[in-house]
Structures are given as structure tokens and as C-alpha cells.
Amino acid sequence: MTHAPFGSLGAHSADGYEASTVRPYAVTGGRVRSALSDLPLEALVEVMPGAVNSVGLTPEKRAILQHAAHTYVSIAELSALLRLPLGVVRILVADMQEEGHITVHTSTPVNVHTGHGSSHSGLSLSVLESVLNGISAL
């Protein structure tokens, strides 16, 4: 049976990533939370040296290593590329970080959103200034 549990799956065999017939959270062992599962969507994954050659990883984790092997790639991008739900990728990434295969870079503090005040984003003025100048120069 080749149904596509997440919609666009079937169209992407060109990726070499086979459409999964496995329920999404099966690949996390059924967990929907992990210690680091509130990683930001935009957190960047970096593969540790030598990790690409790791053995014994699940196909999903291998795919993450491949996608992140030569560039920083965000959790959101991994979710899109692997056609896995964000929550699943978060857990896999958190696992892989614990296992020492990857490093996760987060630019923003994880617990900033208070809903009050204007510095909710935790971003500094100098970063905003760089963004402003960068957009202006595009």
C-alpha cells in the first residue's frame, strides 16, 4: 500500500527518500516530547565530524545527516526535505544531539516569550540593525 500519510510524500521519490508507510511518530519510538523538543523551528543543525559515517542509525537520522552534511540546515528545512512533521524532526534532532552526532545552534533564547514587554524576541538591537541594513541592501 502506497498511501501517503503526509500528503505530498508520493511526489518526491526523486529525493531518493522513499515515501514512508510508517506512522510519523513511530520513528521516534512513540515519543512526542523530549528534553529538547522545544527547539526553535529555525534552529540550525550542524553535523559533527565523522558522524556521516555512523552506523546503526535509522533511515530518518541518516537522512538528516545527509541533508546537513555540507551546510547548516534548520529543523524547519529538515521537516520539509524529509516530509516529516516538525515535532518528529525536533525529537530526532534532539536525540542526535544527545548521541553526539550533531550540534544544534540556536540564535534566540529558548524561553524568551513572555508575552509582555517589547523585548520578547530576545534579539539585540545590533542584530536588528544588521537585519535592517541587510534587507535594505538586497
Next chain:
Amino acid sequence: MAFPPSDSATRGASGGMSPAWAPVSQTVGAVGAPAAGAPAPAAGGNPPRQSVLGGGRNTATDAPAPRPVASASSGPVTSVPGASAQPAAAPRPVAQPVPTQQSQQPIATAPGAGSAPQPATKPAGQPAAPTVTKIVVAGGFAVGKTTFIGSISDVDPLNTEAAMTEHSVGVDDAGGVSDRKTTTTVAMDFGRVALPGNLWLYLFGTPGQDRFLFMWDDLARGAIGAVVLVDTDRLEQCFPAIDYFESRGIPFVVGVNCFDGVAKHRLEDVREALQVPAHVPMLYTDARSRAATKQTLIALVQLAMRQLRGGAA
């Protein structure tokens, strides 16, 4: 339909008002022209789109450049598109064998395949991780969020699906039929643009339907702020977004999307209809236009900076 107020049609737009960045050309590329005065940061104008699979590090802007953060404070802040406001502190990347052509080549799935001056394996002294920022793009269904993101993103907007599964345990089953997927997944589009100074800006479009508001916390956390896109024919669709950002004190601007380059309504009429406070910037935009998108984002970042300064004082 509550909008427009009956008199605004006569009072307002006879022949249509021109947004600040008009004229709107049909070709998006031409609209980007105002930037012509500024030195192109990435060797030749708008960076070519590329597959994200190829890896962002091939682009010029990803080359290791000194981060301008520390010294940028002396740079021009109130720059507008077209002003030659290239921050002096963000010099062009040097280690860059000029490869507009090379980086333009469609890069296949295998990173490092071929031409680009990119080593097959990461060098020890690889570029530091980019500083990541993000902006949320909200608005009703089919208001142009994805187009807006695509008009400025380095990569074609990607689509990801968040897991409703977390919140609907028991709904799914192993042999789930395909017509269930609409109730178990929610899609959102996003894009990314590399900025000088090893800075990445992500643009996340919110899922269109109101019932996915719970996801917005995830999107908004750590964001610079939000752009709420408004279609004046379907004003009510943006109410949830405005309510959301307003109630949480998240900086946001309202972009009135002009679908044919023609503003149908005066901004003050839209403001009144939406009951948006005066301190919230509201401007015309055109999701298809890179220049208009830029201007909208600039307005947002400037607002965020004002709020940050105000909050710190």
C-alpha cells in the same frame, strides 16, 4: 460586507491610488530596480534561486565575512531601499572566486557536486553558524503569504507540516485513509534569505486557518515580529492575526496587499475598519514585488527596533 464604507469608494480611489513604491510592473524583477544605486552585495544583483539541497554555503553571502554587529551601530539605520546604505562594516566577502555563474548552476541533490569552490568535506575552519532571525507572515487564506515570502526568499518557499498528531492522539491509525490527512496535518510555507554578516532571515507563513492558532506560539517565539497581510475584499480574515500579535505585544505591521498594483481603499479607511491602533504601521504592499516586500519588512524591523529602544528605556 462591512467594507468598504459606502462613501469611501467615491471619496477614495478614483482611478486608484498609487502606493509609495508604484508603479508596479508586471515583472517582479524590474520592480527591484530601486536598489540599483547600492553596490550589489552578492556579485550581480538578486541572487539566483537555488535549491536548498545544494546548500546555502555556496552563495556569496555565506562566505565568512566579519560580523558587522559590533561596529554597525554607527551605520545608517533609517535606510530605505535604494539608498546606498551599504553598511561599511559589512565588506564583500573576500574568499570568493566570483562565482555568480557557478553558484547559479542548479545544484543536484548531492552537495558539493562539482563546480562550486566548495570542498567536499567541511574544512576545519568552516564558517561559523549563521545568526538566525525570523519574521512571521500572517493573514487569511490565499492572501498572498507564500507569494510574499517567495518574492524575497533565496530559495523557493518550502512547505512543512506540523504534527497535529501531538494534539489529536487517537485520531490516526496505521492504515489511515488519505482523506483523513487534512484533519491530521497542517502545512505552512517558509523561505530563507541570507543577509550580509552571516545572518539568515527566515520568513514563516502561518497556517491559514484560525484553528491552527496554537501553532503560532511556536512560530512567533523569538521572532522579530510579524507582517499581517490584508486582502481588503476579505478583511475579516486577518482579525485573528491582528488580535494575536496585539494581545502578545509582538511587533507587527499591516500590509494591505494590492493585487493589481492598485490600492482600492485608503489606508485610514482600512485602519478604521480593522480597528488597528495608530501606532501600528500600515502600508500598501504587493506580495509579488520584491521591492514592496522589502519595504514592508523594513517597516517591521524599524518598528521592532523602536519598541526595543522604548522597552529598554
